[in-house]
Amino acid sequence: MDSVLTVPSGSSIPTNAQNTPLFTCIACQVAFYSAEQQRTHYRSDWHRYNLKRKVADLPPVTAESFAQRVLSQQAQAVENTKRAEFSADCSVCKKTYGTENSFNNHLNSKKHKETEARMLRRMQEDEDVRAEQEAIAESIAAAVAQVPGPAEGSADDEQPRVLKATDFPMSDEESDEDSGEIEDGEQSMEVEVGDSEELVRRKEEREIKRQLHQATTEEEVVKLLEKKKAAAPRLSPDADCIFCPHQSDSFESNMEHMSLAHSLFVPDLEFIVDLRGLIKYLADKVSVANVCLYCNGRGRALQSLEAVRRHMLDKGHTKIAYETEIDILEISDFYDFSSTYPDADEADADMQLDVVRPGGRQSAAPRMEEDEGELVLPSGTRIGHRSLQRYYKQTIPSEQPEKESVVIHKMLTNYANNPEYNNQLIQSSRNRAVILAQPNGQRAWKDIATFKENRARQNFQTRVGVKANRLQIFYREQNPQ
Incomplete structure (x- = not known):
């Protein structure tokens, strides 16, 4: 089929087109x-x-x-x-997108919707707190305005009037809710001080937490931390449980509750000298610093006492960290391992007490007391005369309060009778303290750990070899052809 040639529309056609070649x-x-x-x-x-x-x-x-x-x-x-040239910003997620398609996909994503819901909920909480604070301020202003002023020349001019709970007006709903607490038809307003203080404390903690997130300088952070420390609740070792809101009548019953209900184990209990001080330190650590006893600051940060308690109960961290050297040194002030120290040489007992400094002056070192015949070092160690060596070699129990000694003895008996604590008791009893007290004790403790690790590895390899029946290190064909 021949191609059809066409003439462009824009070309001019000459008069002699029939004779002109194309x-x-x-x-x-x-x-x-x-x-x-x-x-x-x-x-x-x-x-x-x-x-x-x-x-x-x-x-x-x-x-x-x-x-x-x-x-x-x-x-x-x-x-x-x-x-x-398209560019869109998401103010909720703080992200920028270069295409309209990706921006629309982000708006429809689950993560963006959850973040937006969280932001709206936080804004609503801030708005509620602000409205509540304004309502309280208005109530206080109205109560102050209703207080009549003192008469002129009266003796009460210099003494301001103390506002009571009945001076503050209440709404109709609050009065209806509190009507059940009114006895004998008395139309008075009663305010529960404990609940109001707890509500105020939680609001103050929430406000401090919000300010900590917005703080930019180190001085502001330190000031807010001091304010948080002052506003934090304090747990009493005699009544408050560290792990739950349980209240006890005495220190002994509180320790019994924490041991039975939460399996609290106090390591090296026979060497402890201040059990109440240790429990108080742990309680302040949980309530004020909001730190887990076992994580010891190595996990995620927690912001309240309830959050720390929930974390310890959920994770099973109702125990004292006593594994690393840092954990041991942290609570070493409540222990006394002097009975496990090796006896000093006789030459050390006769050492010079007055140290001469390069300037020619003598240091104010403690001198031997002639009456008692012993020297008390700044560390608390007592050094006696060599003539009384037989007496100083004796192991004298440390002086403890009678009540704490009874509690410690009872806890030791429970630990010995309860098989749940056997492994922990054997692991922590004397071994660590005795080894660390020796010269180069830290290295010896590491050597023991290395030996145990190698022995466990060898036992595992032996079990694998026996199970697989491959004790030989070479292969030999049993039935050669």
Whole structure:
């Protein structure tokens, strides 16, 4: 089939068209009446486009169709430029997106919706707190305005009137709720001091927490931490349980509750000298510093006493950290391991007490007391004369309060009778304190740990070898052919 040649619409037709030869373009299937028109056509984009289609074995396109394609490509380029310049910010998640599609996908994502809900809930809580504070301020202002002023010349001019709980007005709903507490028809307003103090404390802690997140300087952080420390609740070792809101009548019953209900184990109990002080320190650590007793600051930060208690109960961390050297040194002030120290040499007992400094002055070292015949060092160790060596070698129990000694003796008996504490008792009893007290004790303790690790590894390899029946280190064919 022969190709049909067409004449471009823009070309001029000469008068002698029938006798004039045509200049054709095979790629575009068009004809021209002059060579100049043909050369101009060869330099056009339409001709180049049809040449590429001819190489790909595609039919040529007309000039009108090529013009439409050029216009569509220009519109597409403009749209792509607009997309490239697109930029959207998410104020909730603090993120920036460069394309509209990714921004729309983010708005419909679950994470964005959860973050937005959290932000709205936090804003609502702040608004409620602000409204409540304004209501309290208005109530106080109204109560102060209702107080009558003192008469002129009276003796009460210099003594301000003390506001009572009955001076503050209450709403109708609050009065209806408290009507059940009114006895004998007495129309008075009663305020529970404990609940109000707890509510105020929680609001103050929440406000301090919000200010800590917004603090920018170290001075502000230190000031807020001191304020948080002053506002934090204090747990009494005689009544309050460290791990739950349980209240006890005495220190002994409180220790019994924590041991039975929460499996609290006090390590090296026979060497402790201040059990009440240790429990008080642990209680302040939980209530004031909001630190888990076992994590000891190595986990995530907790913000309240309830959060620390919930963490310790959920994780089973109702125990004292006593594994690393830092944990042991932290509570070492409540222990006395002097009975496990090796005896000093006789030469050390006769050492010089007055140390001469380079300037020629003598240091104010403690001197031997002639009456008692012993020397008390700054560390608390007592050094006696060599003539009384037989007496100083005796192991004299430390002086403890009678009540604490009874509690410690009872706890030791419970630990010995309860098989749950056997492994902990064997692990912590004397071994660590005795080894660490020796010269190079820390290295010896590490050597023991390394020995135990190697022995466990060898036992495991032996079990694997026996089970697999591959004790030989070489292979020998049993039935050679």
